Amino acid sequence: MIIAIDGPAGAGKSTIAKLIAQKLNCTYINTGAMYRAVAYKILQIGGKFTQEDLEKLLDSTEIELKDEKVILDGEDITEKIKTEDAAKMASKIAKIPLVRKKLVEMQRKMAEKEKCVVMEGRDIGTVVFPNADIKIFLTATPEERAKRRYEELKQKGYNIPYEHLLEKIKERDKQDSERKIAPLKPTREHIIVDTTSKTIEEVTEDILNIILSKEKGDEDKNKTN
Numbered sequence: 130m131i132i133a134i135d136g137p138a139g140a141g142k143s144t145i146a147k148l149i150a151q152k153l154n155c156t157y158i159n160t161g162a163m164y165r166a167v168a169y170k171i172l173q174i175g176g177k178f179t180q181e182d183l184e185k186l187l188d189s190t191e192i193e194l195k196d197e198k199v200i201l202d203g204e205d206i207t208e209k210i211k212t213e214d215a216a217k218m219a220s221k222i223a224k225i226p227l228v229r230k231k232l233v234e235m236q237r238k239m240a241e242k243e244k245c246v247v248m249e250g251r252d253i254g255t256v257v258f259p260n261a262d263i264k265i266f267l268t269a270t271p272e273e274r275a276k277r278r279y280e281e282l283k284q285k286g287y288n289i290p291y292e293h294l295l296e297k298i299k300e301r302d303k304q305d306s307e308r309k310i311a312p313l314k315p316t317r318e319h320i321i322v323d324t325t326s327k328t329i330e331e332v333t334e335d336i337l338n339i340i341l342s343k344e345k346g347d348e349d350k351n352k353t354n
Contacts, residue, residue: 130155130245132340133253136267137313138216138301139274141324141332145267146249147197148333153340156243158194160250160257161219163232165210166192166201168218176218180227187231194239213297220301223251224308233257252311254319263340266315267332269325271298 132155134146143159150157170186171178178186193200198207209215222228236257240246248257254264269277275295282289305313315321320339324332 130263131240131258131261132245132247132263132265133258133261134247134249134265134267134336135251135254135313135315135319136249136265137251137269137274137298137305139278139298140267140269141277141329142249142267144329145324145332145336146247148329149336149340150247152333152337153245153247155245155247156239157197158236158239158246158248159199160232160236160248160253162194162199162210163192163235164219164223164228165215166190166199166206167228167232168215168222169206169210170201171222172214172218183225183227187227190231192235216301220304223305224310226310229256229310251305251313255314255316256311259316263343264316264319265336265339266319266321268321268323271295271302273325274298 132149132153134142134149136142143161146159147157149155167187167190170190171183174182174186189202191202198205199210200206233256236248240248240258248261250257254261254266272295275291275298278294278298279289279291282294302313322332322335322339327335
C-alpha cells in the first residue's frame with residue numbers, strides 16, 4: 130500500500146505522516162528532506178552550479194532515510210538541513226527537471242522495497258505515485274502555519290519574528306504552486322484535510338478513518354465482484 134500525503138510547508142505533513150506510518154506499521158519517507166539534502170550539498174560547494182556540475186553532484190549522491198534521520202553520503206545531516214538557506218535552495222532546485230528526475234527515481238526505489246509506505250511531499254500523488262492507494266492533501270491557513278513554525282523555532286531557542294515567517298511561507302506557497310514542473314496542487318483523487326485549529330491527534334484520527342474507510346470499501350467491492 131502506498132499512502133501519499135501532499136501539502137504546503139507547515140501543514141503538518143512530516144509529523145502526521147510519521148504517526149500514520151507508526152500506527153499502520155508502514156515505512157515513512159520524507160521526500161522534502163531529500164530535496165533539502167541535495168540543497169545542503171549544493172550549499173557546501175558555494176551554492177552556484179552549472180548543469181554539468183549538477184549532473185556530477187547527483188551521480189555521486191546517496192541519500193538514506195533511516196530512523197527519522199537523513200544520511201547524505203554517509204553523514205547524518207538531519208539537523209543541518211533545517212535552515213532557511215537549505216529550504217530556499219531546496220525550493221529553487223525543485224524546479225530543475227534533472228533534480229526531480231533523479232530524486233523521483235530514488236523515491237520509487239525506496240518504496241519498491243517496502244510492503245507499506247507513507248510518503249509525504251508536494252507531488253507524491255501527482256508525479257511520484259499518481260496511482261497511490263490513498264491520496265491526502267494536508268493544508269492550513271498561512272497564518273496558522275507561520276504560528277506553528279514560530280512556536281517550533283521558539284522552543285529551539287530561536288527568536289524569528291512571526292511576520293517574517295508568514296512572509297516566507299506565502300513566498301514559498303507562491304513558488305511551489307506556480308512552478309512549471311510538478312506544481313503544488315491537489316488532484317481530484319486527493320482528499321483534502323484542513324489542519325487549521327485541529328490537534329495532531331485529531332488530524333491523525335481523521336486520516337486513519339479515511340484509510341480504514343477506503344480499505345473497507347475495497348473489501349466490499351472485491352466481495353461484490
